[in-house]
Structure formats: structure tokens, C-alpha cells
Amino acid sequence: MNKNVFLSDVDALVTCKNNKDEEGCKKALQKLVGNTPYLYEIHENIINDPNTTSNQLCTIAKALTIVHEYTANDESKTEVAEIILACFARAFILCPFKDRHIIAYYLNAFIEDTYFSHYIDKLSCTEYSSHISYYFMDVYIEDSDFQKCFTPHMYNTSGGTIMCYLQRTAKLIQWFILCHLKNLNEIRPGIIQIDLKEIQCKIDECYEHLCNLDRKKLKMFAIRLISYLFEDFSDEGLELYFGGENCRYEYNDNNMIEIHDERVEAEVEAEELYNEYLESQQDAFYEEYEQEGFGKYRGSYAQDVMGYSDDDIDTIFDGDPDAYWNID
Numbered sequence: 001m002n003k004n005v006f007l008s009d010v011d012a013l014v015t016c017k018n019n020k021d022e023e024g025c026k027k028a029l030q031k032l033v034g035n036t037p038y039l040y041e042i043h044e045n046i047i048n049d050p051n052t053t054s055n056q057l058c059t060i061a062k063a064l065t066i067v068h069e070y071t072a073n074d075e076s077k078t079e080v081a082e083i084i085l086a087c088f089a090r091a092f093i094l095c096p097f098k099d100r101h102i103i104a105y106y107l108n109a110f111i112e113d114t115y116f117s118h119y120i121d122k123l124s125c126t127e128y129s130s131h132i133s134y135y136f137m138d139v140y141i142e143d144s145d146f147q148k149c150f151t152p153h154m155y156n157t158s159g160g161t162i163m164c165y166l167q168r169t170a171k172l173i174q175w176f177i178l179c180h181l182k183n184l185n186e187i188r189p190g191i192i193q194i195d196l197k198e199i200q201c202k203i204d205e206c207y208e209h210l211c212n213l214d215r216k217k218l219k220m221f222a223i224r225l226i227s228y229l230f231e232d233f234s235d236e237g238l239e240l241y242f243g244g245e246n247c248r249y250e251y252n253d254n255n256m257i258e259i260h261d262e263r264v265e266a267e268v269e270a271e272e273l274y275n276e277y278l279e280s281q282q283d284a285f286y287e288e289y290e291q292e293g294f295g296k297y298r299g300s301y302a303q304d305v306m307g308y309s310d311d312d313i314d315t316i317f318d319g320d321p322d323a324y325w326n327i328d
Contacts, residue, residue, distance in 0.1 A: 001041040003049070007056060007185035010063040011033055029070055030251040032063070037248045038069075042083055047090050047233065056093035058103060061087035061268035066259060067249075076117050076259040079247055080180050081114055089233040101184055108177045111170050118152075125154060127159035135136065139228045146221050149211045168209050170223065174256050175206035176222035257324055296322045 009032040009307055016024035033039075046052050047062065062086050068080045088107045114131040141147075154166045182199050184191060210218055246263040296310040297303045300321035303313065308324070317323035 001036055001038070001045045002036070003045055006032075006036050006042075006046070007060075010060050010328065014059055014061045017062075026070075026255050029067065029257065031267060032067070033257060035250040037250065039064075039080070039249055040247055043086065043194055047086055052090075054091040054099065057087045057091035057094070058106065061091065061110070062106065065113070068131070069112075069113070071258050072252070072254075072255075072256040072258045074118065074129075077114070077116075077212060077258070078131045078134055079259055082135055085132060085135060086112060086233055087230045092229050093233060101181065101192055104177045105181060105194075108174055111174050111177075114170060115167055120163070123161075123163065125163050126159075126250060127163045127166070129166040132173075133166040133169040136169045136225050136228065139225055141221060141224055143217070145217055145219070146310055149236070150215055164209070168211075171206045172222050173207040173225060175203060175210065176219060176226070178203045179219075204288050259320060300324075 009028065013025065013028040013032055016028050042060065042202060047057070064080060064084045064087065068077055068084065068250065071077045071080050081259065086108070088103060092103045092191060105273055109129070111132060115128070116131065117126050117128045119126050150168055152163050153163065155162050169175075178199055181192060181194060182196065182203065185196060185199075207215075207218075246261055248260045248262055250258055250260065252258050259298055293311055294310040297308075297313050300313075302308045302321040302324035308316070308321070313319060313321050313324075
């Protein structure tokens with residue numbers, strides 16, 4: 001990964017997006033994933049680099065939110081979302097205290113774009129989720145209210161059965177960030193230009209997803225989740241963190257980005273080659289078998305088990321392999 005080339009491609013992509021240049025965005029995306037097809041290398045070459053600044057990480061995160069927007073499916077979007085979280089978390093850790101509010105603001109905006117739903121045939125229900133929720137699934141908080149809130153709940157609606165729980169992690173983090181931004185604006189107006197009415201409406205909407213739990217507890221739960229993220233991307237956590245290896249990003253003919261897991265593809269290719277080999281060996285065996293006078297009555301007991309050739313069956317059994325059973 002060439003860091004300078006990548007940063008140049010990132011700046012170009014963000015500039016096109018800010019200028020609302022859709023065609024320019026597509027070209028910039030194609031160039032970015034063409035020059036850097038293995039985006040997981042961002043961890044080693046950008047995030048782990050002590051020379052990388054918080055501003056650079058924020059710009060990368062903004063660029064990757066565009067990649068996220070153009071990524072082809074929800075599974076792949078989840079991979080991109082994890083890298084975006086990493087960039088925002090590391091930028092938050094490195095930046096001056098006064099800049100942390102704006103990073104929180106951008107993170108909230110990204111989370112808003114991560115919600116999706118998909119139908120689960122086996123359960124005959126629609127599941128609501130967020131591309132960032134999977135990152136936090138390993139966080140364990142020993143509290144009965146938390147466990148109740150963050151376990152699957154099925155609801156019957158006029159539109160069918162729905163299952164809610166995974167989206168709540170994202171809603172909780174959003175709720176916490178939005179409450180912080182609202183309080184900040186009330187104490188020091190103008191630091192971030194926000195519409196307080198709009199923010200309050202969004203706070204209320206997020207809270208509706210959180211089972212009406214006590215707000216003090218929710219704040220504690222949110223801090224634990226965010227701390228989990230920061231632990232991964234602290235100086236100590238960076239030495240342990242790894243993820244996304246073997247994922248190759250490609251810009252396809254439909255102007256979308258798709259991710260290929262090269263390890264899985266290699267395993268599939270190896271299995272296909274092995275099956276082709278077995279088939280060729282079987283074909284070669286039968287070809288040799290037929291050349292030796294076997295095959296006309298293949299599948300019969302007389303030939304496959306007892307070993308009578310085609311000529312034997314024609315001569316001894318008058319061409320009827322089932323006549324073998326009358327041999328006595």
C-alpha cells in the first residue's frame with residue numbers, strides 16, 4: 001500500500017463528494033480501489049503509523065463512508081463500516097480535545113446511514129440491524145436490563161413479523177452522541193451548527209428503540225461500548241488488532257464496489273479443481289474399462305460385481321445380464 005497515493009485518492013474522492021460531482025465520485029472510487037484493493041491494509045499502514053494525523057484519519061473516514069455508500073451488499077458494507085469505526089476511533093484518540101465534538105458529529109452522521117433490514121426465511125421474519133452492530137456483539141455487560149434490551153425480540157405487525165435487537169447497539173451509541181451534542185450546544189452555542197429541535201427529535205427516536213430503560217443506565221452502557229472501541233485502537237490495542245485480511249475490493253461494471261474474500265475464493269477454486277480431477281479420473285477409468293470390453297452392461301450385478309465382460313454376457317446370457325441369476 002502506497003500511503004501517499006492512497007491519501008491523494010482519498011482527498012480527490014472527498015472533494016468530488018463535497019462538490020456533488022457524482023460522475024467524479026465514481027471515477028475517484030474506481031481509482032481508489034484500483035490503487036488500493038486491500039483496504040484492510042489501512043490498519044497497518046495508516047492507523048498504526050505514528051505519523052498519521054487525526055485530520056488525515058477523519059478525511060479517510062469520510063472517504064470510506066462514500067465507499068460504504070457504493071458497496072454492493074450489506075455483508076460487504078459491514079466490512080467497510082468496521083474500518084470507518086477504526087478511523088474515527090483513532091482520530092478521536094489523537095485529536096485535540098476541542099476537535100472531539102466534530103468527530104462525534106461525523107460519526108453520528110455515518111451511523112445514521114448504516115441501518116438496514118433483511119428477511120430471514122427460516123424464521124419467517126424481517127430483522128432490523130446496523131452495519132456497525134456486529135462489531136460490538138462480543139461486548140458483555142453483566143446487567144439484566146442490558147441483557148433484556150439486547151436480546152432478540154419478535155413483534156407481530158400488520159406487515160408481518162419483525163425481529164429487533166441488533167440495531168439497538170447503533171441506536172444506543174447515536175442516542176449518547178446526540179445527547180452530548182445537545183448539551184454542548186446549550187452550554188457553548190455555535191461550536192457545532194446544529195438544529196436543536198431536529199436533534200431532540202432524533203434523540204427521542206433513538207430512545208424509542210431502547211426499551212424505555214433508565215437513561216443513567218443507558219449512558220453507562222453506551223460508555224462501555226464506546227470504551228470497547230477505543231480500547232481496540234489505543235496504542236496498546238493496535239498491537240493486538242487485526243481483521244479483514246484477504247478481502248479484495250473491486251469496482252464493478254454496475255458502478256458498485258464488491259468485496260472478494262480471497263481465502264474463501266481459493267478454497268472454492270481448490271474444491272472445484274479437485275472435483276474436476278476426480279471426474280477426469282473416473283472418465284479415464286470408464287474409458288479404459290470400455291476399451292477392455294466392459295461398459296455395455298455397466299450397472300448390472302453380473303458386470304460390476306461378478307466381472308463378466310460384454311462378450312461374456314452376450315455369449316453366456318444371450319445379452320441379458322439379469323439372466324445371471326438363473327446361472328444355477
